[in-house]
Amino acid sequence: MKTLKITPHLRDYLKKPLGKLIRLKNVNQIKKLLNELDKYQPVKIISVGDVVTESLLKNRITPDLYIIDGKTLRNEFKSTLISECNLKIINKPGTINSTAWTVIKSCLEQTGKKGLLVEGEEDLLVLPSVILAPLGAVVLYGQPNEGVVIIKVDLETKTTVKKILDLMEETADE
Template sequence: MLRLQDEFRDLFRRPFGILFPDISDVIPLLSGRVVYAVGDVVTDSLLSRGIFPDIAVIDGYTMRSPFLRTPLYAGASHIRVNNPAGMITPDLIAGIERALADPPALVFVDGEEDLAVIPLVIAAPDGVFVLYGQPGEGVVLREIDSAAREEAQVLLSYFTTENASIK
């Protein structure tokens, strides 16, 4: 599994794409696009507007507090994975791969989904729009291309590999 080193956490507070102050600013751009969402608020906001992401990754929390409107995504396969805070586990990566192989899918993370955007961007096909919340700032939109995948690989370089088991 991969653990984000504490001294690099600030790098992950910068948007990994285009920051929009409100999701309503992004909605017009989504027509006809394949959309992946990371985060409960983003996923709920899309579903409430009738936009069904091909993949949604949630954990039941927003800003460390329970999200009381955990999105119920009918018609999507449900995949449950373990991923502690500050980590990217093989279980998370495998869940994302399963979701990519058979969309629509809701990946529910026991733990924290914040860093799921990195393996999702690496694995996603070109042209997909990935959306995730930027706490206190808005929503980030990243179109997937080789530059996005390269940037995600650079972000992975700030992690260290650990061989601990997840329970």
């Protein structure tokens, strides 16, 4: 697979939540998110983003796969999560490279909890996470200044994400 690059049109489109937005004014309102997770009874939990992942872990929910980049809103995010990651990849901002696909696929096929540290940017890795996750999983990511988005992985969400990926520009792997 080649590297996929976001287009300006898609960048605007992806500012809207891809799933259900749980509005959280602060981390203390995490119970809203936990209640929502209880409703879904997911077969796997995947979190993308440092703040979301740390919030889950503080509430004793360990994602099957968490993907972080050590930043939040493009600023450094100090956390012990970075040292706990057992995998590391490079993925340039605004892209999804073939290594990201391979590593996410491998993580989701294995048992045990995995932490993936991305040098570059992890935001778009929500998309391959949805495609590669089993039906019944959930993918969570932060919606800046609004809350957390929960994507229930089903055939409909996989189809939606596939359409988004089809609109991205293909470039040679770097």
